[in-house]
Amino acid sequence: MSGPSKPAVSPQTLSAIETALVRGAEGEVDFSGGARAAYSSDSSNYRQVPLGVVFPRTAGDVSMTLQLASEYGVPVLARGAGTSLAGQACNEALILDMSRHMTMILDVDPDRRTARVQPGVVLDHLRAACAPYGLTFGPDPATHAWCTIGGMIGNNSCGTHSIKSGKTSDCVAELEVVLYGGERLRLGSYGDDQYRQAVLDGGTLARLLGSLREIGRRAEPHVRSRFPDLQRRVSGYNLDKLLPGQRLDIAKLLVGTESTCAVVTEAVVDLIPAFRKRRLVVLGYPSLEEAADAVPVLLRATDHLIALEGFDGALVDLLRVNKLHLDKLHLLPEGRGWLLAEIEGAAEEDLAVAERAILEAPASARPEARIYRSDAEMGGVWAMRESGLGATALRADGGHNYEGWEDAAVPPDQLGNYFRQLKLLQEEFGYRGAWYGHFGQGCVHTRNNFDLGSEAGLASYRNYVEQATDLVVGMGGSISGEHGDGQARxxxxxxxxGPEVVDLFRQVKAVFDPNGKMNPGKLVDPYPLDSNLRFGPAYARDVVLPSSKLQFVFDEDAGSLQHGAERCVGVGKCRSASGGVMCPSYRETGEERHSTRGRAKLLVEMFQGEVTPASWRNEDVRDALDLCLACKGCLTDCPTHVDMATYKAEFMSHFYRRRIRPRSMYALANLPWLARLATRAPRLANWMVADHPVGRTSRRVAGVTTSRPAPQFSSLAMRRELPRAGASQADVSVVIWPDTFTDAFNADAGRRLVGLFEEIGETVAVPRDWSCCGRTLYDAGMLGRAKRSLRRVLDVAAPWVALGVPIVVPEPSCLASFRDELPRLLADDDRVDAFRQLLMSPAEFLASRAVWERPEFQLASEAAPVTVHTHCHQRAGWGADAESTLLINLGYDVRVADAGCCGLAGSFGYTAAHAQVSRSIGEHQWLPALEDTLAGGTLVVDGFSCVLQATHLSGPQSTTLVDLVSSHVVRDER
Structure with missing residues (x-):
């Protein structure tokens, strides 16, 4: 099957379309190389560079775009979050990104149990809007925090609870659409009377209904004989909605058509009652196959079952390899195959009966079982299940696993047999993969070690998926049970x-899109499944760009920044609007290029040089990285551990090599050295940056914002006041490292830390020789200088390292530099490991000394609440376990805030060009989330940037960990 011919669109045509859209559309238009690179792929194996990207604000913008496209004969594709796994969200077409502006929930009608929404509405936002009415939108895929309703309509998404809630096509009542050419229609379901009236009214609707009714008549015998009796049949068009003897349901027909027929601009969706009390029964079996064999019995065990998910031991192995949810693995019972049976009910008695029914269900293999009732424990188990795609993307050897056969569904009573036969087929071809998915509906996912980079590998891949297709069809299954067909299927x-049904699909598309310009080559008349591959034989691997060698050591990525960027598989978690840290700039701008995924794609495209230059001087990449706060949120939150902060620093080092940098980079990157001078005359230094004409002028000249006050230098630097620094002090028990922020700006806090340590009997040393971790140098890409600064750190620390004395670093960002950047910049220095092994945070040191057991410490009289906000770099590096342990043992009720990045991010918020974005992140994201977490009690905030941002934005009052711990020391008042 050859598929449609690829469009040949002249630059003049694209320029004319772009000009017309810029003039007439309310939304944005971007035909730049950077935008086209960012939208060249989705979460699949496929890559097709778009002609340009339109971000419509209204249905009128959509209509205008499709009218212009028709005039010039240009293909069109509408997409949501861009997480499609079959290639349906990328094409050589005009892309309409509905997720930036068309995000309104227009109405929630609790009486009719419906909601009217625009296509860019995120699923979790809709669910939150419906929650006060006790309602929800039923389908809930693992991407629920960022997938859009329009994307779910395009792919006919399902989800964890589809046993009860069905798939998206079951929940759509009406659609407002725009056809190729720009005509707008509202489509729903039509009984005989409505059909006749529409025909009498004439026009396009009459033509559509008449043609589709006739197709339905011809399709009836084929649907009866060839459509599997399976709820998870997602493949193909929904011809069953056109059959005679029932309402002609055009809205439901269009669900799952993957933008090949029309563009949805509004949807009326049906809601269901939200689930009530829940319980999760986790069952562990000796093998995946035995878990699958138990599925039919469990489905019959109780009517209270709302989800029956599963995964295997190989997935758990990959969670360990990829360091995902390590703190949650203990929740799983023994086994190598697990089923997660979730039940709900109105009363505890209902749940108890359902629990017993599941535990007592007959099975050939008796499972190990655990029952979870708390939200935290249930959420922990579900988090492991929802990490399936990210966990399986990378192999233990650093290679990639690929989608391509990851979405089939078979009748649940065939699931065990399906696993056994498909595993035999995999063994024949040498493929491996972990399994996870919706076992209760026979729909399972996996990613495999396909070789897509060679012609021989592609031939083997094609042979395998064809045989796997025959296997599934022979079992009465569907080759897609959730993710759609696109190009992959x-x-x-x-x-x-069979050919007759596929021809009927073609006829349906022709009714809506007679010119074949709506997402061509996907689902109907598709491109070959082994063409347009993102990492196919034509992909340039291991590209070395002209310039100096890499500064960082990318050991986990074969020594390559390109390999690092390739970690991104497009899951899209960086587009989540809440929870975690990643990605604060995307959450503020809504621009794909400001997401971790968008930046990674641009880097990958840079190494290819097709859409954007293969050069370290690449302006598209530089612009995309400009708003990266280097918060390191992606290092933890991204399921494949994309490390954009490091990629940014590396790229900037080459981009500005032998070039003049912006003034702000020099001013802020050199802050530690300037601070070193300023602490010699702190009054003069504070006057030079204060809020008066001279101070404002000096900051403007330096490119530093005047919209927030400059931090004040301490009257006496920490290292100058404290003489306890002799290298010969063999009795020293702990070194407190005077990092720049503590030394120059927060010396009082440093003195209090020294005092606390001395009160618990420690002999403290503070190095007097100046050195710096170079934290401020990384964003500017001044990595050569950072290396020299880090070597000086090792020189200064050498006497205490030789003695094995713990080194406590008060500032989290500086400790993160020592633990993260240092070993990757100075991999050739044999002093690094010994130094890093001695590093501790204040909380880690105090917890290691079990200070709560000392008589001089008084425990809290009652379990007062304490909320700990963790600095982004600490969260990415070592978390807040030590703080929690310390405070819990001091008698507090501790919670760790999940409020994201404060937005200041060191030098980022002080750059004039970034000041407003920094403030907006703090005001719109961080503070609301932080205040939502607080429930009275004490807020603990450490980290220089976080404290400053809270002060500048009039955030909640806070204390530091050291000050809170110090308040428990019983002191002699005499």
């Missing part, structure tokens, strides 16, 4: 349905 539809 479009070519296989004829093996599933």
């Amino acid at each position: 479009g070519e296989l539809l004829e093996r599933m349905y």
